[in-house]
Amino acid sequence: MEVLFILIIISLVVAGGFLLAFIFSVKNGQYDDTYTPSVRMLFDDELTTKEENSNYKKSN
Amino acid sequence: MSKSVCYHCGEDCLEDEAIYDEKSFCCSGCQVVYEILKDNDLCNYYNIENTPGISPPKDLNVKYEYLENTDIVEKLISFRDEKISVVSFFLPKIHCSSCIWLLENLFKLNKSINSSRVNFLKKEIQLTFNHHEISLRGLVELLSSLGYSPEINLDKAEGKRKKVEKSLIYKIGIAGFCFGNIMLISLPEYFGLDSIKESNFSNFFGYLSIALSFPVMFYSAKDYFISAFIGLKQKNINIDVPISLGVLALFLRSLYEIILSLGGGYMDSLSGLVFFLLLGKAFQQITYNTLSFERDYKSYFPIAVIRINDDKSEESISVVDVNVGDLLLIKNNEIIPVDAVLDKGTANIDNSFVTGESNASVKKSGEKIYAGGKQVGGIIYVRAAKKLSQSYLTQLWNNDAFTKHQENKFEGITNSISKYFTIIILLIAFGSGLYWFQKDFKIALNAFTAVLIIACPCALALSAPFTFGNVLRILGRDKFFLKSATVIEGIAKTDTIIFDKTGTITQSSDSNITYKGKGLDENQKNALYSLLRQSSHPLSKLVFNTFKTEKQVEVSEFNEIVGNGIKGIINGLLFKVGSYEFTKTELEQETNFATKVHINIDGNYIGYYQIENKYRKGLKSIIVKLRKWYSFNLVTGDNENEKENLTYYFNDQDKLYFNQSPKQKLDYVRKLQEGNKNVLMIGDGLNDSGALKQSNVGISVSEDVNTFSPACDAILDASSFEKLPTYIRFCRQSIRVVIFSFIISFLYNIVGLYFGVTGALSPVIAAILMPLSSITVVVFVTITTNILALQHKLR
Known part of the structure; x- marks a missing residue:
C-alpha cells in the first residue's frame, strides 16, 4: 500500500500541471475572445495564407 | 420595374441604382467596394453571408x-x-x-x-x-x-487602455483545484475506512490537505478577509464578516484536529466554500464587451481639429493642445471641441446632445458657440475662446458628483441582513460554548467552532449573486443593459423618475410635421418640393421628406438667406420659405414658440408647416403603469413649446421644468435626494451626464447602444423603451426572490446549528450540508427568476 504515497504525489503533480496550463492560457488571453475563433475555423483556406506574425505577441 | 436589392449592402435599390457585373447596387459607393473586392479575388465575402456589406461613407478624404x-x-x-x-x-x-x-x-x-x-x-x-x-x-x-x-x-x-481583471479567474481555478484534490484524499475519512486511520496514511493525508488549503486560505479567500476587515474598521458588519469568521474557524479547527491527530479536519469544506463563493462572484459579473458605462465627454469629442496658422496654412492638432485665440476650421458634421466665437461662415449648430434643444440654432459671425455642438452645413471658422478642460460643458465634470467616488450608493440587501445574522450567530456560538464549558472544555471548544462553521452563510452569500446575475442576463438579452448587480437593488428602491425630453422621450430621428394654412394645389406643391430640394437646412430637409409624389419643376434665382430662409422664382412667382419675419407680409408678434416653416407665395402669406417632437411609443402607458410606484418629473434643456403636448402624458402633480442647464439638472436631482427621494434619472445626452451621475440610478436611452452614451448605471436600447415598466417590476420581484431564498438558507442553518450546539458536527455532515444548502438556493433562485421572466414575456 505504500505505493499510494508516490501515486498521490504523482497525481498531484499532473493535476498541478493542468492548473498551470490553465493559468497560463488565461494570462495569454486565450479566453478573451470566445466567439471569433469559432467562426474563423469555418472559413475555407484558399491559395496560401500569410500568417507569419504571432498574433498573441502584443494582445494586451 | 421590379424592386431589386443591393448585392452589397442589401438596401433597396432606388433611383440611383447601378448595374455592374449583372448585379444591382444601390449606390456607386457599394459598387466601388464590390469592384475592389472582385479585383482582389475577395468575392468569397458575398458567399459567407448574403448582402453583408456596409454602404461606405460619402465624404471620405476629409476626415482623417x-x-x-x-x-x-x-x-x-x-x-x-x-x-x-x-x-x-x-x-x-x-x-x-x-x-x-x-x-x-x-x-x-x-x-x-x-x-x-x-x-x-x-x-x-x-x-x-x-x-x-x-x-x-x-x-x-x-x-x-x-x-x-x-x-x-x-x-x-489618451491611452487609457483598461486592463481586464483576471485575478478572480485565477482564484477560482486555484480554489477549484485544491477543492477537488482535498476532496479526493478525504474520501477514506468519509467512508470511515479504519485500516487507513491506523496506518501513516491518515497523517499523510492530513498534512497534504493542510498544504493544499494554504493557497485557498491565503490567496483565493484573501478578498473576503480584506473586505471584512475594512467593514469592521468602518463599524459596519458586512456579509464578509460572518464568512471570514466561518472560514477562519474552519481553518483553525482543522489545523488543531490534524496536528493533534484527532480527526481529518474540514479542509474540504473550507476550499469548497471558497470555491462556491467565488463562482457566485464571477456569475454576478457580466461584461458587455462593446458597451461602456464610464464614458465622459472625452469619448464624444473628436481627437483632432484643423487649426489655421497665421501664415494661412492648415495644421491638424490634438484638441487638447487648442489654445485660446486659435482659429479652427470646422466641417460639416464635425463637433466644435471648445467654447468658441464664430469667425467666418454660417454656423448651424445642432445642440441636441449638449443642451437638449431640439432644433439646430443658427449663429451669426461674432456669436458664441459652446463646445459639443455639431455643425450641420458648410465649413465654418471659429476662434477658440477657452481651452478644452475649461469649456462650459466639460466643466460639469469638475462637479463633486464626478470627483466623489460612489462605489456603494446604497447598502445591499445581503449586507443589511448580515448585521443581525452575525450578531445572532455569535450569541449562539458563545451561548453553546458557555453551556458546555461547565461540563467539558473540549466539547465547549468543539461546539463553539462548530456553530461558526455551520452557520457560515455560504447559501446566504450565494443567493443574491445568482439571482441578480440571472436577472442581469435576462434583461441584457432584452436590450436593457445594467452595469452591475447592485443596480437591480437600486432600481427596486427608487420612487421618483426624472425624464429628460429631447432624445429620451422623443425620437431624435423622427418628428411630426403638420401643415396649417390655406390649401396647396398641385402646382404649388411641386414648386415647394423643387425649392426645398435645393436647401441643406435641416428644417428644409424635414419638410422636404413629407413630399412623396411631387414632380420637379425649374427654379430660377434660388437664394438661401442665412438665418431667414430660402427663396426662388417658379413659373414667374416668387416663393419664400423660412422664418416668420422672412415670410410675413406685415409684422405681427408670433403667438407660440413651436418650430415652424412659413410659406409666402408671391407676396401672400399662405401658411406654415409645424414641426413637433415625436414621442416614443408607449410613453403614456409607461407613465400610467408606473404611477402607483413613482412620481414623475421632466427636466429638459429645451424651451416650453412642447408644454401643451406634454400635458397629455403628465398630470398636474408632475413637475415640468424647461430651459434647464446641465448643472441645474444635477442640482435638481440633488435637491430631490435631500428630500429623501430615491431618484431614477432617464436621460440620453451629454447634458444629462451630471444628473445621471448624481441620481441613485441613471438610465441612458440610446438608439444605437454601440455609439456614445454618457456615464450611467444602465443603458436602455430605445427599441425596448416601452417595456420599461416590465423591467422595473422584474427588478422589484427579484428582491423578493432573494428574500425567499434567505428563508431557505436559514432553515438549513437551523438544521446545521442543531449539530453544532450539541457538539456532534463531523466533517462528513459539514461536507454534505454546506454544498447541499448552496445548491438548493442556487437552483431555487435560477428557476424562480426564469419563471418570472417567462411570465413577463422576457426572452
Missing part, C-alpha cells in the same frame, strides 16, 4: 487628415519596431462572419498589411502593418473605403 500628426499617431499605435507597427481599432460596423473573413484577409488587398485579427464580440481589429509602406491614415482610409470606419476619439488617444 489628423492622422498625419505624429503625436496623435504615437498615441494610437500600441507597438512599433523598425519594421512593423501594431494598432487596434474599434469598428462599430462589424456585424457578421463575412466581416470577420474580409477583415482578416486584408493582407490580400494591401501587401503592406502583414496580418489582421478580429475580436468579434468587442468589434475590434488588431492590425500589424509595415509603416514604411502604408501610413496610419492610409490604413484607416482603406478600412473606411470598405465601409468599416474606425471610431477614434479623444478617450482612446
Whole structure:
C-alpha cells in the first residue's frame, strides 16, 4: 500500500500541471475572445495564407 | 420595374441604382467596394453571408487628415519596431462572419498589411502593418473605403487602455483545484475506512490537505478577509464578516484536529466554500464587451481639429493642445471641441446632445458657440475662446458628483441582513460554548467552532449573486443593459423618475410635421418640393421628406438667406420659405414658440408647416403603469413649446421644468435626494451626464447602444423603451426572490446549528450540508427568476 504515497504525489503533480496550463492560457488571453475563433475555423483556406506574425505577441 | 436589392449592402435599390457585373447596387459607393473586392479575388465575402456589406461613407478624404500628426499617431499605435507597427481599432460596423473573413484577409488587398485579427464580440481589429509602406491614415482610409470606419476619439488617444481583471479567474481555478484534490484524499475519512486511520496514511493525508488549503486560505479567500476587515474598521458588519469568521474557524479547527491527530479536519469544506463563493462572484459579473458605462465627454469629442496658422496654412492638432485665440476650421458634421466665437461662415449648430434643444440654432459671425455642438452645413471658422478642460460643458465634470467616488450608493440587501445574522450567530456560538464549558472544555471548544462553521452563510452569500446575475442576463438579452448587480437593488428602491425630453422621450430621428394654412394645389406643391430640394437646412430637409409624389419643376434665382430662409422664382412667382419675419407680409408678434416653416407665395402669406417632437411609443402607458410606484418629473434643456403636448402624458402633480442647464439638472436631482427621494434619472445626452451621475440610478436611452452614451448605471436600447415598466417590476420581484431564498438558507442553518450546539458536527455532515444548502438556493433562485421572466414575456 505504500505505493499510494508516490501515486498521490504523482497525481498531484499532473493535476498541478493542468492548473498551470490553465493559468497560463488565461494570462495569454486565450479566453478573451470566445466567439471569433469559432467562426474563423469555418472559413475555407484558399491559395496560401500569410500568417507569419504571432498574433498573441502584443494582445494586451 | 421590379424592386431589386443591393448585392452589397442589401438596401433597396432606388433611383440611383447601378448595374455592374449583372448585379444591382444601390449606390456607386457599394459598387466601388464590390469592384475592389472582385479585383482582389475577395468575392468569397458575398458567399459567407448574403448582402453583408456596409454602404461606405460619402465624404471620405476629409476626415482623417489628423492622422498625419505624429503625436496623435504615437498615441494610437500600441507597438512599433523598425519594421512593423501594431494598432487596434474599434469598428462599430462589424456585424457578421463575412466581416470577420474580409477583415482578416486584408493582407490580400494591401501587401503592406502583414496580418489582421478580429475580436468579434468587442468589434475590434488588431492590425500589424509595415509603416514604411502604408501610413496610419492610409490604413484607416482603406478600412473606411470598405465601409468599416474606425471610431477614434479623444478617450482612446489618451491611452487609457483598461486592463481586464483576471485575478478572480485565477482564484477560482486555484480554489477549484485544491477543492477537488482535498476532496479526493478525504474520501477514506468519509467512508470511515479504519485500516487507513491506523496506518501513516491518515497523517499523510492530513498534512497534504493542510498544504493544499494554504493557497485557498491565503490567496483565493484573501478578498473576503480584506473586505471584512475594512467593514469592521468602518463599524459596519458586512456579509464578509460572518464568512471570514466561518472560514477562519474552519481553518483553525482543522489545523488543531490534524496536528493533534484527532480527526481529518474540514479542509474540504473550507476550499469548497471558497470555491462556491467565488463562482457566485464571477456569475454576478457580466461584461458587455462593446458597451461602456464610464464614458465622459472625452469619448464624444473628436481627437483632432484643423487649426489655421497665421501664415494661412492648415495644421491638424490634438484638441487638447487648442489654445485660446486659435482659429479652427470646422466641417460639416464635425463637433466644435471648445467654447468658441464664430469667425467666418454660417454656423448651424445642432445642440441636441449638449443642451437638449431640439432644433439646430443658427449663429451669426461674432456669436458664441459652446463646445459639443455639431455643425450641420458648410465649413465654418471659429476662434477658440477657452481651452478644452475649461469649456462650459466639460466643466460639469469638475462637479463633486464626478470627483466623489460612489462605489456603494446604497447598502445591499445581503449586507443589511448580515448585521443581525452575525450578531445572532455569535450569541449562539458563545451561548453553546458557555453551556458546555461547565461540563467539558473540549466539547465547549468543539461546539463553539462548530456553530461558526455551520452557520457560515455560504447559501446566504450565494443567493443574491445568482439571482441578480440571472436577472442581469435576462434583461441584457432584452436590450436593457445594467452595469452591475447592485443596480437591480437600486432600481427596486427608487420612487421618483426624472425624464429628460429631447432624445429620451422623443425620437431624435423622427418628428411630426403638420401643415396649417390655406390649401396647396398641385402646382404649388411641386414648386415647394423643387425649392426645398435645393436647401441643406435641416428644417428644409424635414419638410422636404413629407413630399412623396411631387414632380420637379425649374427654379430660377434660388437664394438661401442665412438665418431667414430660402427663396426662388417658379413659373414667374416668387416663393419664400423660412422664418416668420422672412415670410410675413406685415409684422405681427408670433403667438407660440413651436418650430415652424412659413410659406409666402408671391407676396401672400399662405401658411406654415409645424414641426413637433415625436414621442416614443408607449410613453403614456409607461407613465400610467408606473404611477402607483413613482412620481414623475421632466427636466429638459429645451424651451416650453412642447408644454401643451406634454400635458397629455403628465398630470398636474408632475413637475415640468424647461430651459434647464446641465448643472441645474444635477442640482435638481440633488435637491430631490435631500428630500429623501430615491431618484431614477432617464436621460440620453451629454447634458444629462451630471444628473445621471448624481441620481441613485441613471438610465441612458440610446438608439444605437454601440455609439456614445454618457456615464450611467444602465443603458436602455430605445427599441425596448416601452417595456420599461416590465423591467422595473422584474427588478422589484427579484428582491423578493432573494428574500425567499434567505428563508431557505436559514432553515438549513437551523438544521446545521442543531449539530453544532450539541457538539456532534463531523466533517462528513459539514461536507454534505454546506454544498447541499448552496445548491438548493442556487437552483431555487435560477428557476424562480426564469419563471418570472417567462411570465413577463422576457426572452
